Amino acid sequence: MKExxxxxxxxxxxxxxxxxRQLFDRVINWLEMMNGESPYKISRLQHCLxxxxxxxxxxxxxETIVCALMHDIGDVISPSxxxxxxxxxxxxxxxxxxxxxxxxxxxxxxxxxxxxxDEDRNARDKYKNHQYYQDCIDFCTKWDQISFDPDFxxxxxxxxxxxxxxxxxxxxxxxx
Numbered sequence: 001m002k003e004x005x006x007x008x009x010x011x012x013x014x015x016x017x018x019x020x021r022q023l024f025d026r027v028i029n030w031l032e033m034m035n036g037e038s039p040y041k042i043s044r045l046q047h048c049l050x051x052x053x054x055x056x057x058x059x060x061x062x063e064t065i066v067c068a069l070m071h072d073i074g075d076v077i078s079p080s081x082x083x084x085x086x087x088x089x090x091x092x093x094x095x096x097x098x099x100x101x102x103x104x105x106x107x108x109x110x111x112x113x114x115x116x117x118d119e120d121r122n123a124r125d126k127y128k129n130h131q132y133y134q135d136c137i138d139f140c141t142k143w144d145q146i147s148f149d150p151d152f153x154x155x156x157x158x159x160x161x162x163x164x165x166x167x168x169x170x171x172x173x174x175x176x
Contacts, residue, residue, distance in 0.1 A: 020172065023168055024164065024165060024168045024169075027070070027073070027089075027164060027168060028157075028161070028164070030073050030076045030077075031045055031048070031069075031070070031073060031157060032045065032157075033076050034048065034072070034073070034075065034076060040148050041148065041149075041150045042148060042149075042150050044072060044075055045157070046150075046154060047072065047147050047148060048068075048069050048070065048071065048072055048073070048147075049069065049154045049155060049156070049157060049160070050147035050148070050149065050152050050154050051068040051069065051071060051143040051144050051147040052065050052066070052068040052069035052143075052155070052160055053152070053153075053154050053155045054068070054142060054143045054146070054147060055068035055142075055143050056155065058142065058143075062163045062166055062167065063093075063094050063095065063098055063167060064098060065160070065163055066090075066094075066160070066163050066164055066166075066167045067090060067094060067098045067101065067102055068139070068143050068144075069160055069163075069164070070086055070089070070090060070102075070164075071083075071086055071102050071105055071139075071144065072086060073085075073086050073089065074086035074087075074088075074089070081106075082106060083102065083103055083104065083105055083106035083107070084103060086102050087099055087100075087102040087103035090102055090167075091173075091175065092172030092173045092174070092175070093167050093168060093170050093172060093173075094167065097132050097135060100130075100132045100136070101132060101135055101136045101139050104124070104127065104132075104136050105136060105139060105140055105144060107123060107124050108124045108136045108137060108139075108140045109140050109144060109145060110123055110124065111124060111140070112140075112145050124136070124137075
């Protein structure tokens with residue numbers, strides 16, 4: 001990199017800009033990839049659509065609804081740290097609060113299952129004094145952990161497309 005010229009870096013900037021413009025299409029593809037078999041009675045996509053539908057029904061703002069929709073999109077790339085992957089994807093486009101919730105929702109969801117594996121279901125309490133602690137509990141309680149119902153009246157992905165576009169058309173924040 002130290003031998004790169006401005007012309008070299010201009011080419012990279014053009015490439016990165018084009019790549020950024022295609023992000024929306026990739027996000028939709030990743031969501032659609034979640035519409036396969038799962039250990040639940042519904043697909044992973046249906047789970048995410050249910051969470052987003054519940055957020056929408058509760059009057060959440062567009063950004064929060066999109067975060068609810070995409071909270072598990074990291075499963076497509078890396079199931080073992082899906083929360084961190086999902087949060088990294090969303091981070092340049094969302095508030096610090098929504099980023100933190102998505103980043104930590106996996107740990108907070110552990111409250112519902114960790115005790116079955118002799119793990120501490122209250123591991124989330126290490127964040128008890130964090131300003132978004134209760135918000136993450138609320139996210140998990142109201143929208144995530146209950147969104148596995150095959151009979152729930154779930155809005156289709158097409159309903160959320162304009163919201164996804166709105167979020168991913170924002171100028172991304174830089175974190176270099």
